[in-house]
Amino acid sequence: MSGPLDTTETGGETHDGVADALAALLPEWLPTQRWFAGKDRDITAVRALSCTTVTEGDPLLLHLVVEVEQDGRLEPYQLLVGSRRAEVPDVAASATIGEVDGATYYEASGDADLTAALLDRMVDGALVDGLLFETEPGAELTAGLRAHPITTEQSNTSLVYGSQYILKLFRKLSPGLNKDLRLHRALREVGSQHIAEPLGSISGTLDGEPTTIGMLQRFMPDAVDGWVMASTSVRDLMADPSVSPEDLGGDFAGEASRLGRAVADVHADLRAALGTEDADAAELERTVTVMLERLDRVADDVPELVPHVPGLRAAFDAMRHHEVPVQMQSIHGDLHLGQVLRTLSGWLILDFEGEPAASVAERSRLRSALRDVAGMLRSFDYAAQQLLVGGPDDPVLADVAMRWARRNRDAFCDGYAEVAGTDPRDAAVLLRALELDKAVYEVAYEHANRPDWLSVPLASIERLMTEGPS
Numbered sequence: 001m002s003g004p005l006d007t008t009e010t011g012g013e014t015h016d017g018v019a020d021a022l023a024a025l026l027p028e029w030l031p032t033q034r035w036f037a038g039k040d041r042d043i044t045a046v047r048a049l050s051c052t053t054v055t056e057g058d059p060l061l062l063h064l065v066v067e068v069e070q071d072g073r074l075e076p077y078q079l080l081v082g083s084r085r086a087e088v089p090d091v092a093a094s095a096t097i098g099e100v101d102g103a104t105y106y107e108a109s110g111d112a113d114l115t116a117a118l119l120d121r122m123v124d125g126a127l128v129d130g131l132l133f134e135t136e137p138g139a140e141l142t143a144g145l146r147a148h149p150i151t152t153e154q155s156n157t158s159l160v161y162g163s164q165y166i167l168k169l170f171r172k173l174s175p176g177l178n179k180d181l182r183l184h185r186a187l188r189e190v191g192s193q194h195i196a197e198p199l200g201s202i203s204g205t206l207d208g209e210p211t212t213i214g215m216l217q218r219f220m221p222d223a224v225d226g227w228v229m230a231s232t233s234v235r236d237l238m239a240d241p242s243v244s245p246e247d248l249g250g251d252f253a254g255e256a257s258r259l260g261r262a263v264a265d266v267h268a269d270l271r272a273a274l275g276t277e278d279a280d281a282a283e284l285e286r287t288v289t290v291m292l293e294r295l296d297r298v299a300d301d302v303p304e305l306v307p308h309v310p311g312l313r314a315a316f317d318a319m320r321h322h323e324v325p326v327q328m329q330s331i332h333g334d335l336h337l338g339q340v341l342r343t344l345s346g347w348l349i350l351d352f353e354g355e356p357a358a359s360v361a362e363r364s365r366l367r368s369a370l371r372d373v374a375g376m377l378r379s380f381d382y383a384a385q386q387l388l389v390g391g392p393d394d395p396v397l398a399d400v401a402m403r404w405a406r407r408n409r410d411a412f413c414d415g416y417a418e419v420a421g422t423d424p425r426d427a428a429v430l431l432r433a434l435e436l437d438k439a440v441y442e443v444a445y446e447h448a449n450r451p452d453w454l455s456v457p458l459a460s461i462e463r464l465m466t467e468g469p470s
């Protein structure tokens with residue numbers, strides 16, 4: 001799929017200067033964007049790496065890759081930039097980057113007159129000045145659909161074309177084939193029933209490597225987010241705490257169990273498609289070391305974690321006694337209820353890019369499938385406790401949250417065990433350590449971003465400490 005691509009060459013000659021002028025405006029503008037991941041440090045410089053003219057004329061659509069320099073960090077991001085000389089539509093007004101040579105330049109993902117071109121180029125299999133638009137083998141796409149951006153996203157930007165397709169543009173780029181696309185392709189090859197079919201991709205070149213910048217998938221217009229479904233169920237139960245979860249109309253346990261089966265299916269499919277490796281004692285030791293280092297770092301920043309450090313250390317140390325080898329495989333890496341969709345025919349798993357904070361090399365490493373299980377178990381705790389955040393202490397509601405989480409965590413593991421043939425809870429020491437490691441990560445995240453929520457991972461750590469490995 002690689003061609004003579006080189007996005008380091010700038011696009012149409014007329015826009016060379018524009019790219020540099022835009023780059024000069026971006027240090028002010030980037031931090032206002034939700035998807036910009038570098039809000040923790042000042043931007044010292046932004047440089048244009050490439051500028052491709054996707055649609056010439058007025059309005060104009062440019063694809064821009066910029067390198068953002070911050071203290072000790074250099075990261076590439078992609079932007080869709082529209083430009084208009086005449087009338088600027090409302091959508092553009094709220095996304096304005098600035099004026100260059102009498103034209104208004106703006107973030108173009110909300111401009112349906114411009115974004116339609118991306119799908120059309122894909123249908124054509126176009127190579128536009130180093131950007132390669134491709135369809136996946138066998139995919140038959142309809143051109144000419146208008147797009148709107150979905151509003152729920154945090155770290156990337158996705159455009160929905162006529163409720164048929166969804167195009168995800170990866171905002172922060174890393175050289176090479178994107179893990180989300182790689183795993184989707186692998187899962188499609190083995191016939192997975194639990195993914196939204198990959199239909200196309202866009203790639204350019206970064207650091208001399210063909211690099212994924214976008215992925216098109218089938219869109220499921222009737223699907224419901226797992227987080228939304230779970231939250232509704234918790235809310236129902238909290239509205240009438242006297243009802244036990246199993247008697248509740250909105251009980252989620254059946255879905256949680258089906259979700260467990262779907263995740264186990266996906267894990268088996270990933271093993272079939274991409275193989276496994278055995279981790280020996282030395283590898284396990286490295287994992288323990290990484291967990292202990294993270295614990296120390298987070299405890300330095302968050303005093304509330306300090307009382308739990310001895311218990312957490314003991315939980316991580318205990319992993320050293322786990323039976324080796326441990327089977328490693330490609331996993332999702334960032335599995336939670338917001339990454340799964342309930343469709344009419346069952347659960348789909350989305351977004352295989354992996355843990356946002358980890359490096360690409362780190363994300364692509366083979367890992368224990370239990371990490372994904374741990375991620376989902378943490379998510380049940382979050383779903384249960386979210387409604388308590390910021391409210392007064394209410395032991396009745398706290399008890400409801402605990403019961404809901406326990407019931408659904410168990411149902412998820414039951415479903416997983418039915419398909420996998422082994423129960424994740426049997427690897428209690430490992431599963432507990434992985435859950436606690438995730439909770440430590442959450443403590444750091446909440447401390448930095450949503451201090452009100454710190455109580456959620458801390459309460460879970462406390463619970464896991466009291467319960468001990470089952």
Ligand SMILES: Nc1ncnc2c1ncn2[C@@H]1O[C@H](COP(=O)(O)OP(=O)(O)O)[C@@H](O)[C@H]1O
Binds near residue numbers: 166218219223339351
């Ligand atoms: N195929 C799809 N059908 C319907 N909705 C989808 C589909 N893919 C993604 N979404 C919606 O878009 C959101 C973000 O997608 P995701 O792949 O997780 O992107 P991100 O990397 O930005 O998190 C999902 O949580 C879901 O609500």
Ligand SMILES: [Mg+2]
Binds near residue numbers: 338339350351
């Ligand atoms: Mg996601």
